[in-house]
Amino acid sequence: MRPLQGIRIADFTVHNAGPFCTHLLSQLGAEVIKIESAMRLDAFRKPHPVYGREGPATFDQVASNKLSVRINLKKAEGVALAKRIVAASDVAAESFRPGVMDRLGLGYADLCAVREDIVMLSVSSSGQSGPDSHFAGYAPLFGAWGGLGELTGYADGPPVEIRHVMDHTVGMNAAVALMAALHRRRASGQGVHVDVAAREVAASLVGDLLLLAAAGGATARIGNAHPRMAPHGVYPAAGEDRWLALAVEDDAAWTALCGVMKRPDLASDPRFADGASRIRHRETLDSMVSHWSAGVEANAAAEQLQHAGVAAHASWTTPEIAADAHLRQRGAIVSVAEPDGTLRAAVGVPLRLSKGEDIGILRGTPRLGEHEDYVYGEILGMGRAERLALEAAEVIH
Template sequence: MRLDGVRILDLSRLLPGPYATQLLADSGAEVVKVEDTDAGDYARAMEPLTDRDTGAIFEMVNRGKRSVALDLKSEDGRAAFYRLVEESDVVLESFRPGVVDRLGIDYETLLEHNEELIYCSLTGYGQNGPWADRAGHDLNYVSVAGLLDMTRESPDAKPQTPGYPIGDMAGGLFAAFAIVEAVLARELGNADGEYVDIALADVVASFSQAVAYQSLTGDPAEPRPSETPLTGALPWYDSYETADGRWLVLAALEPKFWRAFCEAVGREDLVDEHGTDDPDVRAALRAELEDVFRERTREEWETALADVDAAVTGVYAPAELAAHPQFRARGLVERSENAPPRIGFPARHRETSTETTESVPGHGEHTRRYLAEVGYDEAAIDRLLESDAVR
């Protein structure tokens, strides 16, 4: 289902909310960024900057959107926003709980202007609970949700900060999913408007399914890092350094993959050690594998095992992604003349394209257009611009 004809007013800034609405824009929705009249989305000025002197993060997640700048603290700015709400399907906001109430743009207020409105609040800890008003960033959310603890190689080791902002991206993805769910329910006649409360910390916690049973039924301190089948406990499911100082991962959980690997590297003597629970045997096997993988470079190993069903892949840096033959074949990296290269929509539709070729919007670039669409004449728009209620 394409989202053509669905208009979304995006009040969010930085990364989680804009990532959510970028996914929706890629799916055909018309996304209007509603920014303040001062600096707008903070990400516009965040380093690193592109050759257009715009924040790289901003350009990555705001392509093909529109920008309307309104002062929602002013009566005229709110009045203009209410008119936009009347002609829209979705509002997404990421303010701290209580801010939208003070601004007069909360769900109950906006329902008076559009009874079929879908309203999504995306925050760190949600709208209720003792932590609802706490400040936070991605590192806080992955920390409280248990993910950061699972990055440690041992109970005494320092937690390792993930290379990607997992909470921000996961929260944005889930917000997009929840909005599509609400739009579909409305179109099917199962609901009118809807309020959706999403907490980034909740979404990260929901990623713990692989260890949830042990964690919820046993000692709160268990399972410890590196003691689960998917976090380093198994020598046949781990990463290994190669001769050139790079890394490979071996993910031979199934015996058939392990056997194929052992036969390919000439170590049939190791086949029967798969599945052992003996810690000494596991330690010896890990040492053997370390020696094996140090015999060749990453490229040599990938070439040698390319046609072997052994679940072996190289560990790649983000900078290598664009040149990787798999991602190139998938067309994941998108390039166009009027916008920076970016990682595109990660789903392929047979009948419709999800590529967004338009550029990122300038701050307030579309204010006049949208005010005209909702009934303001030229004189009224000029008056609002002069009063600084809009930009």
Template sequence: MADGGLPKRPLEGVRIVDFTHVLVGGYCSLMWSSLGAECIKIESSARRDPLRSRSGRAAAQDRTQGQMSVRRARGGLDEFGLNKRSITLNLREPRAIELAKRVVAVSDMVGENFRPGVLERRGLGWEVLREVNPGLVYISMSAGGGFGPDREDAGYASVFAAMSGFSSMWGYEDGPPVLFRLPSDMCAGAMGAFVSIAALVRARRTGKGQHIDLANRETLASYLGDAFLDYSYNGRVPARRGNRHPAWAPHGVYPSAGEHEGGRWITIAVTSDEEWLALVGAMGAPEWAGAPRFEHVEGRLANQDELDRRIGEWTADQDCFELMERLQAVGVAATPVGYPEDVAASPQLEARGSWREVPLPNDEGTTRWFSPPWRFSKTPTDILEPAPEMGEANHYVFCELLGMDEDEVEQLGAEGVIA
């Protein structure tokens, strides 16, 4: 316990039954576990979380050997399973359903992101589990939500991004819509973590739980308020702008010098006429930049093609990191486009202790993971445990939490119930 009897981590003492899978659910429950909650992931060898076999961003290929590394074999769960526990239950078995209910009875929250009705058909829906645990918070996350004509539609990140209207605005003016994938999962998962913790606070205060129905498409649509207002009031459909901003110019990504297979680029954003003058000064006050059409933002917005071309010609033979330092020094927001190796070597992230060496199971060595991006002054959070092997916590949950006999657990394993 920390000073004053408070838990060491913000959600320490909270137990969550985690039926989630893939990225939306995986990221939501990662937020819970990173904040200190005990997340008990329920999975089955008959139906593995796709994250266990998905290569993801964390997976790597050993090009010298032509073989996939240990991280590839374990999959994306290495990242999204941090600080979690895992038990195995074959939910096709009635006895497994009863065991799941017993775990729920000693927990505070349930999270799931199946299509609406999947867990209800298994006997693990909200209406059943609220009777098991009246103080339970139960969050369901799905593409379109738990009711309405689209409730049964399948959906992953690219699908509910398209459903939300987000993808129609993403891309270049002369090109097709661009699928907005991974951030869609993260946005919905983070929203799920946020609202479920709010419901948990209420449950702790009142003793009464509740069900949360979160629609992933609505989460993304809620970020487009200005676009909907513009359409409602003015009848304008937002155009795709690429890297440009509706009110700032210049605003874009420009070529720079340096060796990298993806090229080197620098991002520059000028938000006012004062910042424009600072940029002009950093460029050495070229004659073209003094033209009246560039003096104010309205003129720069109307002449962005020429403006971007001119700035790109100026940046093209300069080192992007050195140029960033010069522009930042005069108050212009600028930074190189970072590749993973740039982020990994960032002095800023190093100073904040953003990287952690995490042991892999079975003495497979260690790997480097990004720590939670927040810093609490009184209740610190960290990566305490690597992602679990499937069923790693079976003894802890069934024998220690539920008080079952080891022989009974072993027998249920042999019969395919705990499996």
């Protein structure tokens, strides 16, 4: 039995952060019904060239495992149909600007009227309340608002835009919040409205530096450097656009790195005698490591460094990740079928359970409206005449 088997989610989310949340839950066994419409396609369902392929690449990532039904929410009959799905669900998830669901007649109070113990998730840029709640936002803005952008980049450069990783981090936080809400409902019998603000998720990731600032300290962008480790960073390797990431955490690792570099003299150099000294001379160290690394193959060097006790790895390209035997064996990278039957690599759920539950991606991207026979027929008990009438009226469209 899959961990969330028996949980059904009416999924109104769009774009990436909200859909990534429900995607994770679907891999844990929840039945996720994506409610969408040909009248206004999810922007990510539209084909767009990205990641070296044509087609809806981002949508493919976050829609696998889900069921798809069409509902035109611009019509009152469509809203009524959506409520019927919610009434048969445990969770309703949405990621519109605050107020949109209320204006549609699908706000939390409206949904409680059709299922008293419904758990509703709302993912937005700044939350459902507060002076900035009306602000629109996308992944780069979340990081900017939350302080991650200001802290990311080189000392002599601008803040760095943080994109999809921000959406996915918001989605993971939302998934944890939803599971907590479901656990609470199981204990109390009460539903709840879960409010996840993306900018607050970003700010939660820089808590140590917020404390530093509150105490009067100064924060600064430090590139790939580390406040307590040197050498630490990403260094050029042999070949075009090849890089080696490494982190020297203590004196033993430093001595080991010197051995791999065939520079035992550096291990006894007083400039690099301890961690504090290496940090003071980090620029000199970085230059020396870069000079060595530029002549070695990244994967071979990483293997040699790991064997010597130094944390290191090549900075892999996405094709290397997709072909990695370790990730494939663990089911972190799987093959799923696209609508035309061709196979593509997909990212599986990033966890394992010791009981051997069958978690992960079981099916590929759904075609628009692909599962209406099951949802409208088996779940809602809708007859053929009613369904044809709703299709003729462009309620199911």
